[in-house]
Amino acid sequence: MARTLRRLGEQVVADLETAWAQPQPDWARQRLFVMRLVAQHELSADQIAAASGVTRKTVFNYLALVEAGGVAALLQRAHKGGPVPAVRGVLAEELTAKLGAGKFRRARDVQAWLKKRTRKTLALSGVYKVLGKLGARLKVPRKSHAKKNPAKTAAFKAELATRLGTVVGTAGQDRPVRVWVLDEHRYGLLPVIRRMWGLKGVRLHAPYATRYQWGYLHEALEVDGAHRVELLFTPCIDQDIHTLFLTQIGQSDPGALHVVIADQAGFHLPEDDPRLPANVRLLPLPPYSPELNPVERFGDLVKDQVCNRLFPSLAALERRIEAALRPWLTSPVRVAQLIGEGWLHDQVNSGVPA
Numbered sequence: 001m002a003r004t005l006r007r008l009g010e011q012v013v014a015d016l017e018t019a020w021a022q023p024q025p026d027w028a029r030q031r032l033f034v035m036r037l038v039a040q041h042e043l044s045a046d047q048i049a050a051a052s053g054v055t056r057k058t059v060f061n062y063l064a065l066v067e068a069g070g071v072a073a074l075l076q077r078a079h080k081g082g083p084v085p086a087v088r089g090v091l092a093e094e095l096t097a098k099l100g101a102g103k104f105r106r107a108r109d110v111q112a113w114l115k116k117r118t119r120k121t122l123a124l125s126g127v128y129k130v131l132g133k134l135g136a137r138l139k140v141p142r143k144s145h146a147k148k149n150p151a152k153t154a155a156f157k158a159e160l161a162t163r164l165g166t167v168v169g170t171a172g173q174d175r176p177v178r179v180w181v182l183d184e185h186r187y188g189l190l191p192v193i194r195r196m197w198g199l200k201g202v203r204l205h206a207p208y209a210t211r212y213q214w215g216y217l218h219e220a221l222e223v224d225g226a227h228r229v230e231l232l233f234t235p236c237i238d239q240d241i242h243t244l245f246l247t248q249i250g251q252s253d254p255g256a257l258h259v260v261i262a263d264q265a266g267f268h269l270p271e272d273d274p275r276l277p278a279n280v281r282l283l284p285l286p287p288y289s290p291e292l293n294p295v296e297r298f299g300d301l302v303k304d305q306v307c308n309r310l311f312p313s314l315a316a317l318e319r320r321i322e323a324a325l326r327p328w329l330t331s332p333v334r335v336a337q338l339i340g341e342g343w344l345h346d347q348v349n350s351g352v353p354a
Helices: 010-020 026-040 045-052 056-074 089-100 107-118 124-133 150-172 239-251 295-306 314-329 332-339 343-351
Strands: 177-188 214-222 229-234 257-262 280-284
Touching (some): 026 045, 026 056, 150 177, 177 239, 177 314, 314 332
Parallel strands (some): 177 257
């Protein structure tokens, strides 16, 4: 049998209306709403609970508070607060900074650092909770060459617009200027092994065979404008072949001036090489800074399409790569998304004449 709600006195009802008319926090407003429904004495406890989003037991708890201490008791919150976080404030800021700089290899390293800073040992499970709250993830680091000069990398990003203006010069005043990023990737019959989905406790296997047959894929992506893609498959790579690819880029729009951003590999032409096509200019990246070139990610996407598989011949592998690249040739949106709208996009738009 449903429990009957007791009637509230006239003074309690008046106090409820007075409190309702005043500014209240959300939790207090909800309690007053429940008790105003009780005061109407028209709905059952189940109906009030459904209308206010609380449980039936909570309705009776609020009623007991009002009966014992009036509306004032209803608006007193006996919240004692949750547990104090083990890592907070300045300590959390220091840990976040170190995580951002990649200073820890394992959760145990974080545990040891926290013990050194606080003289308290946090359980490993607690360390994982802290890492999760700070947004930390276990990642595979990208290799960074010991000879890399971070100052030169930062300067290139900051000064690219100025350097583009210098490279283009007066030659870009009477014709369109198109900016490309260029790189090459080697592919071969030696399989690319990558992670794959499987069941817990089941060891997965990928086919593998040691066969040393290689080819090279030359790639160039237009940074802005039409976001075109230029590709070239070659059996080997040297400066003469690089000249062929630069010529291909120049011939994609003979009336434009093409600025090609690429690394300083030995098989790339220097800026003053006489073999350089007349409508092509080169802008070299700083040494050991592949992260500045979006084409690096393009090559990674290609490897995703051919990983964990054996191909009977180089021709079969090339056909698979061609099929994977075909959507890029007809979808400028894909290229635009890969380039992004970060520093490279902004600098190119600032440095190239409109």
